[in-house]
Every structure is written in C-alpha cells, then in structure tokens.
Amino acid sequence: MSDVLELVDVSVVRDGRALVDQVSWSVAEGERWVILGPNGAGKTTLLNIASSYLFPTSGTVQVLGEKLGSVDVFDLRPRIGMAGVAMADKLPRRQTVLETVLTAAYGMTAHWRESYDTSDEERALFILDRLGMAELAQRRFGTLSEGERKRTLIARAIMIDPELLLLDEPAAGLDLGGREDLVRRLGRLARDPIAPSMIMVTHHVEEIAPGFTHVLMISQGKVVAAGPLETELTSRNLSHCFGLPLVVEQRGDRWTAQGLPLS
Numbered sequence: 001m002s003d004v005l006e007l008v009d010v011s012v013v014r015d016g017r018a019l020v021d022q023v024s025w026s027v028a029e030g031e032r033w034v035i036l037g038p039n040g041a042g043k044t045t046l047l048n049i050a051s052s053y054l055f056p057t058s059g060t061v062q063v064l065g066e067k068l069g070s071v072d073v074f075d076l077r078p079r080i081g082m083a084g085v086a087m088a089d090k091l092p093r094r095q096t097v098l099e100t101v102l103t104a105a106y107g108m109t110a111h112w113r114e115s116y117d118t119s120d121e122e123r124a125l126f127i128l129d130r131l132g133m134a135e136l137a138q139r140r141f142g143t144l145s146e147g148e149r150k151r152t153l154i155a156r157a158i159m160i161d162p163e164l165l166l167l168d169e170p171a172a173g174l175d176l177g178g179r180e181d182l183v184r185r186l187g188r189l190a191r192d193p194i195a196p197s198m199i200m201v202t203h204h205v206e207e208i209a210p211g212f213t214h215v216l217m218i219s220q221g222k223v224v225a226a227g228p229l230e231t232e233l234t235s236r237n238l239s240h241c242f243g244l245p246l247v248v249e250q251r252g253d254r255w256t257a258q259g260l261p262l263s
C-alpha cells in the first residue's frame, strides 16, 4: 500500500509558538483515520496541511505522492475533497443544494453555467441520495438546517471523486438523531472498499463511525498516539490527550468515553 499522506518532522510556527510540533505521521491508501484532541490542539492545522492549503514552517509533507513545495498545488487540490465549516462560509446561500454539489465538479463555489452535463447531474443526485439529501436537491443552501448543510458539504467533497477525503468535525452541532444518522452514513462510506482514504477531525469518540481504522491523538501540537483504533484508542492515551481521567469503551463497533467522577 502506498501512502496518501506522509508528514515527517512537521512543525507550524506562528508568533514563536508551535501550533504543530514535529509531527511525523503517515496515512496509507484505504485507511480511515480519526484525529482526536482538545480545542486548540492543532487538528484543523493538520487538515489544512493535508489539503495543501498550509505549508509547514519546517519538515516535509507528501500528499498523494507529491511533495508540498515541489508540486503545483492547483494540480493537487482537485484530487482532495474537503468538507468543513470554512467551505460552508464561501458557498452562496441562494444557490440550490444540487448546484452547490455540482459546482464542485468544476472547481468552483458558485453556479454560473447555463447547463451542466447530465452525467454530472446524475452523479450529484446519486451522492445526495446516499446522504439522504435527494429530496432537498432544489432547496436553497442558505435555508438548510445544520445537519442538512453538513451532509451537503460532504456530498460536495465526494463529488470530485477525491483520492483523499478530509472531514473537519462533520458531526459538530448536530442533535442526537442527526449525529447518529450521519455516523451511519459515514460508516457506509468508510466501509466501501472503493471509497477514498479518509481523515476525520472530531472531538468525540461517539462520532467515530464503524469502518474507521486508525486514530491520531494530538495535544498542544504534539502526537500523543497514532495507530490502529483497537490498540491506540485506550483510556490511558485518551486521558493523556485530554488531560483528565477518562474511561473509553468499545461496544460492538462504536466507542464511548466518560470522565471518572471527582473524589
């Protein structure tokens, strides 16, 4: 298996502070990674590096076999799907859900073409259907609920048929039903052998969908643990990562975590 992402001794320094501190990490083709860590740990910074929008201060980064700094990022970016709140803010609110997904295929955020290829439209509708959004295809993006917006962003990221799919807190702000619905859908995607390699940032182990294989735990820019979920998602590592005693349990193919009571 070849690596879709390889970071060697990567640091990102701003105002004299290391937001990411000598991180070495690799993601092999087909793996599905979760990045866990407290607020401000550097999770989004890592995703921004993986999406080629942020260059490290030091260290080397290879994305999809291309070295950042030696590759034209405009050739690389169409191969990477990214769903996160930063993208949501750039999308026109008056555009329909279908147009919002379709424009991704043309590397744009806004609809300007008179018509799109029928095959693109069919593909967009198919992806929206897989995410439970087919009935809302003609709704304006700006009128969607948080959960519907999140699913539209994921559909948009998948539309380009990426080799690497990056999801930044896809379940943040969702209610219990919305979260569970999204976890089921992400689980179906993660278990699909032809789906791209995936990296998902989350704050909660409950949001880890079945089919995810690996975890990177990060705290204050440093790697606390990295490897298969079965061996690395332990109470010890999670407690170290979040700085308080936590107990993590696996029930079936899902995870839960809770703090120990104060004595």
Ligand SMILES: Nc1ncnc2c1ncn2[C@@H]1O[C@H](COP(=O)(O)OP(=O)(O)OP(=O)(O)O)[C@@H](O)[C@H]1O
Pocket: 014, 015, 019, 037, 038, 039, 040, 041, 042, 043, 044, 045, 046
């Ligand atoms: N351009 C910047 N200049 C200075 N500091 C920055 C910059 N961008 C991010 N930071 C800081 O870097 C740290 C890591 O930010 P990052 O967004 O990667 O954390 P995160 O783990 O994704 O956090 P959260 O869980 O709260 O979203 C934070 O302390 C943030 O304030």
